[in-house]
Amino acid sequence: MSGKGTSRILERVETRDRSLVQRLQKLQEIGTQLSAEQDLTKLLDLILRESRHLTNADAGTIFVRQDDVETVENATGKDSIHKITPHLVIKVAQNDSIKFESREIKLPFDRKTISGHVAASGETLNLEDVYKLPAKAPYAYSKAFDQKSGYRCKSMLVIPMKNRTGEIIGVIQLINKKRKADTVLDSTKAVEKSVITFDEFDEEFVESLASQAGICIEKTKLYDDIEKMFEGLVNSFTIAL
Numbered sequence: 001m002s003g004k005g006t007s008r009i010l011e012r013v014e015t016r017d018r019s020l021v022q023r024l025q026k027l028q029e030i031g032t033q034l035s036a037e038q039d040l041t042k043l044l045d046l047i048l049r050e051s052r053h054l055t056n057a058d059a060g061t062i063f064v065r066q067d068d069v070e071t072v073e074n075a076t077g078k079d080s081i082h083k084i085t086p087h088l089v090i091k092v093a094q095n096d097s098i099k100f101e102s103r104e105i106k107l108p109f110d111r112k113t114i115s116g117h118v119a120a121s122g123e124t125l126n127l128e129d130v131y132k133l134p135a136k137a138p139y140a141y142s143k144a145f146d147q148k149s150g151y152r153c154k155s156m157l158v159i160p161m162k163n164r165t166g167e168i169i170g171v172i173q174l175i176n177k178k179r180k181a182d183t184v185l186d187s188t189k190a191v192e193k194s195v196i197t198f199d200e201f202d203e204e205f206v207e208s209l210a211s212q213a214g215i216c217i218e219k220t221k222l223y224d225d226i227e228k229m230f231e232g233l234v235n236s237f238t239i240a241l
Contacts, residue, residue, distance in 0.1 A: 023054055023205055040220045044092040047213045048172065052094065054209070055157065055202040056181050057174035058195075059095035063088040063107070063115050064170040064217070085109075088119055088171060095175075097185040098151050111138045115171045118158045122168055124207060125158045128197045152191040157198040159206050161214035169217060172210050177202065 033046060048062050070083040086109035093102045111117040117139040118125055127133065130141040130153050146153055155177050161170040176185060176195045183194045 023201075026050075026054065038220055040217070041091070043213075043216060043220050045094075047209070047217075048092050048094055051172055051174060051206050051209055052096075054205050055174055055198060056178045057157070057198075058097055058176040058178055058183075058185050059151075059153075060093070060175055061090055061115075061173045062092045062170060063119070063173065064091045065089075065109065065119065065168060066106070088115055091170075095151070098149055100149055100151075112140065114139050114141055114156065114158055115173055118160050119168050119171050122160050122162070124160070124203055125156070126198050126203055127156045127158075129154050130156050152185070152188045154191050154195045155197050157202060157206060159203070159210045161210045161217065163214050163218040169214055172206060172213070174198065174202075174206065 033050075044062050044064070048060050051057070052060050066087050066089045068085045068087060070085065088107045088109055090103075090105045090107075093100075107113055107116055109116060109119055111120050114125060114127070114130070117123075131143075133139070133141060141153070145151070153175050155175070157174040157177070159172045159174075160168050161172060163169050176191065177198045178185070178194050179196055180194065183190065185191050185194065
């Protein structure tokens with residue numbers, strides 16, 4: 001190999017190493033920010049924004065587990081049974097290339113959708129092209145958003161968020177990793193030219209971030225519950241007076 005060839009390889013390795021170090025430093029900074037944020041909506045927005053920044057993802061969504069509790073009367077009329085049905089709810093969605101109306105959408109907590117599969121299995125999915133899923137995949141990708149918005153989802157990285165006990169409390173879904181962060185994916189041609197597959201380092205960094213995020217989300221939700229309970233006690237006390 002020529003001296004120039006060796007030099008180019010070393011330069012690429014050094015550039016990659018510098019990038020990894022910078023991402024590790026950024027990950028530490030994000031961890032500090034997550035711990036300090038007590039507003040759940042802002043926390044979720046921060047988690048998604050930084051996950052996308054770490055991976056050059058053009059878009060993304062955070063799903064949070066929500067349990068619907070239904071009280072079912074026992075046949076004897078005693079000891080009511082509480083039936084819990086888990087769902088995934090879209091809480092935050094971001095996209096750098098198009099404007100869209102973000103709203104909460106409830107999905108079943110099962111393996112039929114990509115995010116549902118990750119939530120149910122606890123396994124990370126790294127997909128090269130959601131339009132070309134493996135024939136035997138138990139999950140499917142809905143093109144409804146793409147058809148309505150004109151946006152083309154291609155590569156996707158979906159990672160579960162867990163609490164301290166390992167319970168799945170949400171999912172981070174990152175879409176369309178770009179070669180260059182400032183590229184606008186405003187056409188199918190742009191997507192085909194600029195979108196690449198998320199790599200193993202993306203997986204490791206976002207899994208690490210998701211681990212921190214899950215614990216912070218649980219803490220923030222607990223803080224919110226305590227605050228609401230306290231407000232309820234204050235209101236009850238005020239009414240009693």
